[in-house]
Amino acid sequence: MTDTLDPEDWDDFRKTAHVLLDACIDRLAEARAHPWQPLPEATRQSYALDGTARGEAATAQRLIDDVLPFGTGNTHPRFWGWVHGTGLASGLLSEMAAATVNANCGGRDHGMIHVERAVIDWSRRIMGFPETASGVLVTGTSQATVLALATARQRALGPAVRSTGVRGRLTAYAGAGVHNATRKAIELLGIGADNLRRIPEDDRGMDCDALRAAIAEDRAQGATPFVIVGTAGSVDFGRFDDLNALADIARDEALWLHIDGAFGAWARLADAPWRALTDGIERADSLACDFHKWMYVPYDCGLCLIRNGDEHFATFAARPAYLASHGEGLSGGDPWFCDFGTDLSRGARALKVWCAVESYGASGLGAAITGNCRAAARMGAAVTAQPAMALMAPVISNLCVFTADASLPPKAQTALNKAIAASLQLDGTAVFSTTEARGITCLRAAIANHRTTPEDIDAAIAAVAARADALTQAA
Structure with a gap:
């Protein structure tokens, strides 16, 4: 021994x-x-x-x-539940190397720090952020949202907020379908969920007139509006806000513009027409997105980008004596990533992104994203071609939401769709998740799977139709 x-x-x-x-x-x-x-x-x-x-x-x-x-089964070509990434062969290589090196990426001067900087710089350029931008890799969009909104809060209240806490009433604005990560961040930052204004939206995104009215109303009541949260790819329907319109409002109202781009930000790499959905993202003050969704890398790996790196640093920098940098040697390497977020102990998340970009290039990853959008469009067409089925929302990006039998009453549709989702999951045919639309629980395919083929789409819709017939006859 x-x-x-x-x-x-x-x-x-x-x-x-x-x-x-x-x-x-x-x-x-x-x-x-x-x-x-x-x-x-x-x-x-x-x-x-x-x-x-x-x-x-x-x-x-x-x-x-x-x-x-x-x-979870999310490596399977017919896994379309929730918005799960599906992994890459390059991820197996990167995870082996990362485990071997076992680097703490909170700071200091070593290779993994520079790999992360390279990933952030590449992402910054893809998203159109300026050279003054900063970034940090985190667990996912939920954590990235907390970091971004904390920086927005500090801009609104000044650096004293780190010592005194929130004083006064801040208000935030987002579309009605904004991801729950925004609500959690607002709660964690002491702002309170009641101060998150849910603005009406439709398939074209947030109602900008209603947004302006809400901001004016809150100001008149003595509140301090501080952030607009735009959505690039809503979790339920794949909707995109008009990001340029939101950027105009943020400019006119002197508000921070944050973009929740958990998966949809990476439509930036797609072909036309889907790339245009991200127009305006380059004007944001901050962006939260995931590499482990529509960039396919292994879990977990998210990104927070902030336009003004100085504001980002001022919000989080806190270096006790034992972490002092001496400029040379291992304790050098300033700035440290621990000064841009909450974590000092950090794994080498960036390596799996670096390996993916090195292995497949922006063009390869973009082709896969484009393929997912085409697959969702194909599924939408297949649904429309079925006499009983109906789309419950337009197919905008990579999500397709539909009901298996629109002729049934809403309650019966809900029961049927739930039963089909469970049945297809249990027998391994396909994984759909569900969401609510028009008061009906619907089948939902979020196609973020680079292994999906057109044949998978056709077979899955045929299976839904067959299962619907069988369940309806058995009822």
């Missing part, structure tokens, strides 16, 4: 690791054969830890037998 936790025999470990690597590659290569499946009770119970050491070889076999088969 050694005095370390390293393997006693590195050659044996190498063989073990190769067996696991082969199993992982097989899993990705054969993704079509591995839809989501329910976790057996015996397997669930086997995850319990009793503290006994069993060695790396036994652990690797457990991973092969009891972990790899029971993921």
Whole structure:
């Protein structure tokens, strides 16, 4: 027995690791054969830890037998539930390298810091942000939203807010369908969910006249409006606000413009007409988006971009003595990423993005995003071609929302759509999620899957139609 936790025999470990690597590659290569499946009770119970050491070889076999088969299923080509990313082969390479280096990316001067800077700079240029912009990689859009709105809050109230807290009443504005991450951020920042104004919207986004009226009304009542939150790809229907119109209002009203671009911001890489949906994003004060959704990299990996890097730094910088930089050596490397967010201990998230861009290029990733939009359009056309089905919202980007039998009363439609979603998930045919439209629970496909083919779309809609017939006849 050694005095370390390293393997006693590195050659044996190498063989073990190769067996696991082969199993992982097989899993990705054969993704079509591995839809989501329910976790057996015996397997669930086997995850319990009793503290006994069993060695790396036994652990690797457990991973092969009891972990790899029971993921979310989002690597499968017909997984369109929620807005799940689907992973990349390059991610397997990046995660191996990241685990080996095991770098803390809170700061200091080492390679992973410069990889992250390269990813942020590339993203900044794609989104049209100026060289003065700053950024930081985070867990996802939820965390990025907190960082962005904290910076907006500091602009509105001044640097003293870090010491005194929020004084007075701030108000924020977003479309009615804004993601829940915005509400959570408003709550966490002490502003209060009651001060998030939900502005009416339609398929073209937020009602700008209603937005201006709400801002004027709040000012008249003594509140301090401070941020407009625009949406680039709504979670329910894939809608995009008119970002240029929002930027004009933010300019006229001297408000911060934040864009929730969780997945939709990356339509920036798509072909026409979908790229135009992001027009105006370059005028935002901040942007929150995910690489692990429509850029397909492994979870988790989000991005916060802020137009004014000085404001970003001033909102979060706090360096105790033990973290002082001395300019040279490992303790150099200023600025540190811990000064742009809440985390000092940070993994090498950027490496998986860097590997994806290096492997596939902006053109390859953009082609996949374009393909997803085309797939959603194809699904919309297939739905329309079915005599009983109906679209419940226009197909704008990569989401398709529909009902399986529009001839039924709303309550019956809801029951049928729920039953179809569960049935297709359980038998491994396809994963749709659900959402609400016109008072009906509908089937929803969020196509952020680079493995999806046109044949998958056609087969899934045929399966929905067949399942609807069978369930209706059985009722």
